[in-house]
Amino acid sequence: MKPAELFPVLADDLSQVDRVIRARLSSEVALVNTIADYIIGAGGKRMRPVLLLLVARALNYQGTGHHVLAAVVEFIHTATLLHDDVVDESDLRRGRRTANAAFGNAASVLVGDFLYSRAFQMMVEVDDMRVMRVLADATNRIAEGEVLQLINCNDPDVDEDRYLQVIQFKTAKLFEAAAQLGAILCNAPQSVELAAAEYGRRLGTAFQLIDDVLDYEGKTGDIGKNVGDDLREGKPTLPLIHVMSRGTEAERHLVRSAIENGHTHDFDGIMAAIRRTGALDYTRIQARREAEAARDAVSGLSPSAYRDALLYFAAYSIERDR
Numbered sequence: 001m002k003p004a005e006l007f008p009v010l011a012d013d014l015s016q017v018d019r020v021i022r023a024r025l026s027s028e029v030a031l032v033n034t035i036a037d038y039i040i041g042a043g044g045k046r047m048r049p050v051l052l053l054l055v056a057r058a059l060n061y062q063g064t065g066h067h068v069l070a071a072v073v074e075f076i077h078t079a080t081l082l083h084d085d086v087v088d089e090s091d092l093r094r095g096r097r098t099a100n101a102a103f104g105n106a107a108s109v110l111v112g113d114f115l116y117s118r119a120f121q122m123m124v125e126v127d128d129m130r131v132m133r134v135l136a137d138a139t140n141r142i143a144e145g146e147v148l149q150l151i152n153c154n155d156p157d158v159d160e161d162r163y164l165q166v167i168q169f170k171t172a173k174l175f176e177a178a179a180q181l182g183a184i185l186c187n188a189p190q191s192v193e194l195a196a197a198e199y200g201r202r203l204g205t206a207f208q209l210i211d212d213v214l215d216y217e218g219k220t221g222d223i224g225k226n227v228g229d230d231l232r233e234g235k236p237t238l239p240l241i242h243v244m245s246r247g248t249e250a251e252r253h254l255v256r257s258a259i260e261n262g263h264t265h266d267f268d269g270i271m272a273a274i275r276r277t278g279a280l281d282y283t284r285i286q287a288r289r290e291a292e293a294a295r296d297a298v299s300g301l302s303p304s305a306y307r308d309a310l311l312y313f314a315a316y317s318i319e320r321d322r
Contacts, residue, residue, distance in 0.1 A: 003046045006316065009305045013053045013067065014046065020071040024118060035099055035111045039078055042096055048073045048178045051203065054313065055182025055196050058298070058306035065185055068122055072135065073178045075119040080142055080174075082112035087150065088233050130184050138177035145169025154234035156256040160241055167208045168201070175204025195297045199310065202294035206317040209287035212237040213280050214321070216271065231270065234262035238286065239279040243270075246277045284318065291318045 004011040025036040049070035056066040082099055084090070086108050091101040100108040116139070123135050148166045152158045179200030183193040215230045216239055230237050236244075236259050243255050251273035257263075258270055274280060294314040301307045 003050055006045075007050055007054070007309050007313075009309050010050060010053050010057070013057070013070075014050070016064070016067045017046070017049055017053070017070045017074070020067050021074060024071060024075075024122060027114065031103075031107060032111055032114055035103055035107060038099060038102065039082075044078075046074060047207070048077050048174055051175060051200055051313070052178040052182045054306050054310050055179045055199075056185050058301050058304055058310060059183060059186035059188050059192070061182070061186045063185070065126060066182065068126060069131065069181050069185070070178075072119045072122045073174065073181070075115045075122075076135070076139060076142075077174055079112040079115035079119070080146070080170075082108045082115070084146070087146070088229075090229065090233075092229075128184070131181060134177050134180055134184065138173050141169050141173045145171070145173065149235070152236060154260050154262060156236060156240075156244060156259040158236040158241060160238065160245075163236065163238060163241055164205075167205050171208040172201045172204030175207070176201040179203075192301075195300070199294045199297040199314075202290045202297065203314060203317055206287040206290035206294065206314070209238060209283050209290065210318055210320065212239055213283050213287070216274055217280055228264045228267055231258055231267070232262060232264050234259050238283045239274050240270075242279040242282050243273050243277050246279075247273050251277070287318045291315065 004014050007014075022040065025033070025040070027033055027036070052070045052073055053066055085098040086100045086105045090098050092098060098108075099111070119135075123132050126132075145166055145168070148162075149170055152162060152166060176197050177200070180193060180197040183196040188196070212230070215228065215237065231240070240255050240259065244252050247255065254266060254269050254273060258266070264270075291314045294317075295311055298307065298310050301310070
């Protein structure tokens with residue numbers, strides 16, 4: 001489902017954001033344009049831009065700066081995806097070949113760098129030091145999260161706290177920054193800005209936890225990537241961490257071997273262990289807690305269609321199947 005279908009109240013804003021994205025992706029270098037067009041053609045939920053737009057509109061923002069910053073956030077997110085797919089050696093995203101599978105690793109990394117640098121060009125044009133600080137800090141924290149994830153790969157001894165730190169850095173931080181920027185654009189009081197940031201952080205955490213669930217119970221055609229990719233990449237996500245904590249000795253041995261070697265040779269056996277220990281239910285419960293905290297953070301905003309959409313967003317984050 002397209003973002004405008006999920007959030008019809010933002011249809012006009014999202015159309016403007018798309019125009020900004022297409023205009024600012026253009027380059028004199030043909031390969032950059034080719035890969036950029038390929039990425040846009042892959043679609044995507046644009047959840048981070050939606051978050052920024054909703055917060056800004058919920059706080060009665062009337063300008064056009066939110067369109068530019070929404071595009072900046074999407075560029076940063078897309079750059080991280082290009083780099084992640086190279087690191088993870090992924091070949092499928094959003095139901096089609098990844099850019100690295102289609103054009104090679106070198107081109108993907110370099111176009112990711114182009115997107116990062118274009119994002120910083122655009123945020124400088126906004127000419128707001130607080131905006132630049134939030135985005136610069138977020139980008140740096142995301143990079144730290146990517147390194148933490150790399151360190152955790154193939155390590156079956158990663159515990160829940162270590163894993164949640166990766167989520168906070170790698171995924172939730174850009175959600176947090178997007179929501180905070182929506183409040184900054186409106187010169188909102190500090191209490192409101194902090195509430196928006198918490199909403200984004202909690203929402204981003206819930207999103208990632210549900211992604212963890214879908215990697216084991218989703219369908220490739222629905223989630224747009226290969227089921228079991230996390231295990232194949234040796235990533236100890238929360239369902240596996242739960243099995244390592246609550247499983248039998250045989251189940252822990254099975255999961256340990258899979259994480260250490262990054263294989264899915266006994267995927268059925270691992271799924272049986274995940275089901276027996278209630279690992280997916282446990283992960284969903286943690287995601288639900290985060291989504292409820294996100295709702296609480298913005299429930300005090302003035303009633304509007306945009307606030308209602310923020311509340312719906314929190315519910316959607318844990319009910320989705322892709």
